[in-house]
Amino acid sequence: MSDQSNDTPPTRRRWRGASLVGILALVGAFGYLLYGGIGDNLVYYLTPSELAERGDAAYETSVRLGGVVVPESVQWDADALDLRFTVGDGDTELEVHSRGAPPQMFRDGIEVLVEGRLAASGIFESTSLMVKHSNEYRAPEEGMRPQDLYQDLLAPEDG
Numbered sequence: 001m002s003d004q005s006n007d008t009p010p011t012r013r014r015w016r017g018a019s020l021v022g023i024l025a026l027v028g029a030f031g032y033l034l035y036g037g038i039g040d041n042l043v044y045y046l047t048p049s050e051l052a053e054r055g056d057a058a059y060e061t062s063v064r065l066g067g068v069v070v071p072e073s074v075q076w077d078a079d080a081l082d083l084r085f086t087v088g089d090g091d092t093e094l095e096v097h098s099r100g101a102p103p104q105m106f107r108d109g110i111e112v113l114v115e116g117r118l119a120a121s122g123i124f125e126s127t128s129l130m131v132k133h134s135n136e137y138r139a140p141e142e143g144m145r146p147q148d149l150y151q152d153l154l155a156p157e158d159g
Contacts, residue, residue, distance in 0.1 A: 048092040051118060064115045065094065065124055066132075071108040087112060087124075094118070098126040105131045 045064040052058070070093055073086035083098040096114055106112070111132035116125045 045113065047089040048087060048094045049089050051094065052092050058118050059120055060117050062115070062117055064113055065096070066111070066113045067094075068111055069106070069108055074108060076102070083129075087114065094124050095122070096124045096126050098129050100129075102129055103131045105133055 045066050046054075048065065048067050051063065051065060054061075065087060067087040067089045070086040070088050075084040076082075081100050083100075083102050085096055085098075086093050087096050088094075096116075098114065098116075106129070113130045113132060114124065114126040115128040117127075118124050
């Protein structure tokens with residue numbers, strides 16, 4: 001019995017030591033992610049005014065630009081999948097160019113978040129376009145077809 005009591009304390013000490021090393025490794029990994037690893041991969045969200053304030057440093061830097069689509073600024077070429085519009089924040093407006101079909105809810109006056117780079121020409125070249133929307137769900141009215149819920153990006157031209 002005396003052999004068993006001599007083995008117990010070193011085993012407990014090894015277990016505690018291993019636990020302490022494991023906890024320190026987890027805390028170290030979390031600290032690295034929090035202060036080092038994540039910061040290098042963040043893409044910041046700026047308003048048009050904040051982007052303009054950066055001056056020359058704003059060009060060719062990957063950012064997210066948020067604002068409201070200026071009414072009557074949307075130019076959509078469905079054949080070429082080419083979208084141009086102006087986004088503003090009340091003080092500053094920037095022209096945005098995007099390739100690909102816009103989200104179905106895209107329209108004048110909606111809040112958008114575009115990711116991309118401000119070109120030297122002053123046009124924001126978007127690689128990703130998202131619309132902000134309410135999280136409220138409204139059921140379609142009785143007799144309404146699903147296709148009636150979506151409006152065209154631009155009203156068809158007369159003639």
